[in-house]
Amino acid sequence: MIYRLFIIFILSTILSCQSDNSIELDTPEESLYFPPINTNNWENIPPTQLNWDLNKLVELKNFLIEENTKSFMVLVNGKIVVEEYYNGHTANDTWQWNSAGKTLVTATTGIAEQNGLIDINNKVSDYIGTGWTSATLEQENLITVKNLLTMTSGLDEVPQLVIKNNLVPLADAGTRWAYGNVFQRLMNVVEDASGTEFESYYNTELGNKIGMVGFWNNGFFYRIYHSNTRSMARFGLLASQNGNWDGEQIINQDFFLDSKTTSQSINPAYGYLWWLNGKSSYMLPSTQTEFTGNLIPNAPADLVAALGKDEQRIYIVPSKNLVIIRMGEATESEDNFALSSFDNVFWEKFNEVIN
Template sequence: MKLFKIISLIVIVILIIVVYLQYPRLNIIAGYAAKNMSSNVFISNRKVAVINATDNNVPSIKLAKTEVDVKTKLTTSSVFGLLSRKALFRKGQGSVVIDNDFDIHQNFLIPKRTANTSNLAYPYGTGAPSDSVFTNINYSNLTAAIENGFVENNKEFQKKTRSILVLYKGHLIAEKYAKGFDKDSKFLGWSMAKSLLATIMGVLEHEKGFDIQKPVIESLRLKDWKNDNRSKITTHHLLKMISGLEWEEDYAKISDVTKMLFMERDMTQSQVNKELEFEPGTHFNYSSGTTNLISGILRSQFKTQQEYLDFPYTELIDKIGMNSMLFETDMEGNYVGSSYAWATARDWAKLGLLYLNKGNWNGTQLFNESWAEYTTTPTKQSKNEYGAQFWTNTDGFIPDAPKDMFYADGYHGQRIFIIPSKELVIVRTGLTHKNRTGSYDIMNSLIREVVGSIK
């Protein structure tokens, strides 16, 4: 009996230690599960059971038990009953993981929207895509290329492709969806939101003369930055991810990015509070915190939050008819430019087409042509892989793709590929659980086959 008590005590102590050490991780697991469920249910109109069986059925996250209250728009996730997190859906601002101090009954501002109701054919209107036939396209090969993008032929991991769409010379020439998805399904872009935010900054430059070369401290009151070399950091440095600020971008553990996305009230401040590791402009470090700091700079350009919330929609998103788009905010009402924008594959393709046309949308210039060149010019410190919130293929990282290709790149294999030399935009969404390099085996094949079908 005495031995049993000793063993039981040891087991209890071990459990206490494990829970203590893993508690912060449980916080992030529950936060992710709640946020992901909330957005999928209330934005993408998907079923709870389906999300539990797919999106949340991944290592660690599947440990959470999640419940949705449709009436209150509250989603609650708990892990082993030890810790629970809540996410709230707000009309116009999307879902957000909340803390215990968050007032769910407050009045939330709603961004001003003006839907594009033009009867022009897609992509410039809401009409059906025009039935265009190009003699230089081998449609059998194109169809095979799209079909291959959905075929599961790798034992190590599954593609889990959800949509593939191809625009050629502004015409929809191919489109396919996995079971359960269609042209009206909204997909989370993850880091494709970075490219969206960069575009908004380009519009800000075009319309209001915003200067990306000015120090950040001229836009934001950052007292601590005035006393060291952080005072030299410009919006240009942030866009190019060469600010020199500390940041750890690792989604597999407790890191700067996971703490920011699932624990912070104001995500524009996560990067602000970091110290310099390198002189500004000398070192590339991919950072979602950096992008959310840019979102804070954007907000500083307006007198009111309502103006800030309206600007992306009235001056970009609605102007190009991305009617399905919802750009989510954090607890303080800041756009989460690093990660949280939802839209249909067709609407994501419109962003790519805007860049293919160097900022011109059906005759209206939304950002300067020089901005398109700036965002796609490779940053030397990134080994020529990164432009300004877009990735580039200048040095052939994707070997079978044209070197003038650039692209928006999101977690789990969300992509918008823009290929100027071929007049192509390719959108691919999915749930691919593979690191960035590994997932490019899928992307490389898709691009090679699509490009190869056009003579």
């Protein structure tokens, strides 16, 4: 009898331990999701599952509608939490990225480098020939591919038309940060190095690989990317994972990390055509003034953003596995080609939704 009770006690203890262990196991984090390439299927997460404030979400949506927004999309861990279309826009409609598309040029340049076609530390004239600016040969030879990626070419940023007569030096390359359209010469670098039209190279090496559907307009002097909202979100998801798409490293990770890191000592809030929050100071287009503090005070410090005219936006917050897309017409905010007051107001309202 005593022996039988002893056995029961031992078995009960073992089962109790097993039960306790099962309780103590950490709940695995939700794995990152990537939407399929060849279908329009995309998994969703309801906002209630994330404990978002639905009343504040309605307020945010009303704000976006009032601010001439055409589409708004939020991804968490790659899954859609919010996908809204306003003011007659639909999921199938395309819209221009404006300067948010600079980041596509960055990514394509990085791919060309990893494919051995270019070296971003080489001078631009190695690829497109000399005489592409109105600078002296000595000044022109100072301008590297990296200077175009970082907006430090030293060339006059005021003329929007990128032609030789407008590419006048105001300072030596690397000594002045100024936001302008000369970055477009990166497309010529990729074209001449690859022997392929930029759009074709981009589609083959990047867009098609992650299921993007879009086009570059055919302007010779200035090319702008157009796509639907989900394509913009796909690129945002790729960027949030430093160039990795569902296990495939589309773009060299080190290059992408460099892209989203301060790229020069003049404007801490700028990487390779990406804007960076959480820095001690920042500069803006059309001015040489240095402003103290965060680029977007209400946004998370680790925010990385593609900012385009008329508030075309890709916001990426790595600490929250968050990607946010906004497409639309110009808001009521005062626009500065990139940043505007819209950004800080948006983040004030979005924080109320998720906190």
